Amino acid sequence: MNSSIALALFCLLSMHFGCPTAKPATDNDEEIKDVKEYLKRFDNLDVDQILSSDRLLDSHIKCYLNTAPCIPIARDLKRALPIVASNGCKDCNDIQIKNIKKALAYVKTKRAPEWTQMVALYDPTGTNLSKFLTD
């Protein structure tokens, strides 16, 4: 966790000067092979810390909306979005659900217009994401 925060910060700083390792928004993410294994990265997600500044929140939202490269933790959450939209993250444990919910609820509350765009992108037919948040 500490090292991923360090990496996120490093990348955030270097993005300012053109981060060479930042992936273009159009890069296809490789398919998640083992969902449960993948979801483990949300066991210790410190939502308060990762979304604690407007700049970080901007960075997350641009990542989710494919308008800027993703810092690692934003990329992790972005890849979880289709899983959440398709089945409410049925493979998540309670802690993972709680953490992902908290992150998404934060975006929804703080940035309602962008949240609407996110729903259009990841949950086009409708209500799965908001249902996930209110369940």
Ligand SMILES: *[C@@H]1O[C@H](CO)[C@@H](O)[C@H](O)[C@H]1NC(C)=O
């Ligand atoms: C929303 O949930 C339904 C029922 O679980 C599912 O069939 C549908 O594919 C989901 N929508 C998206 C965009 O994944």
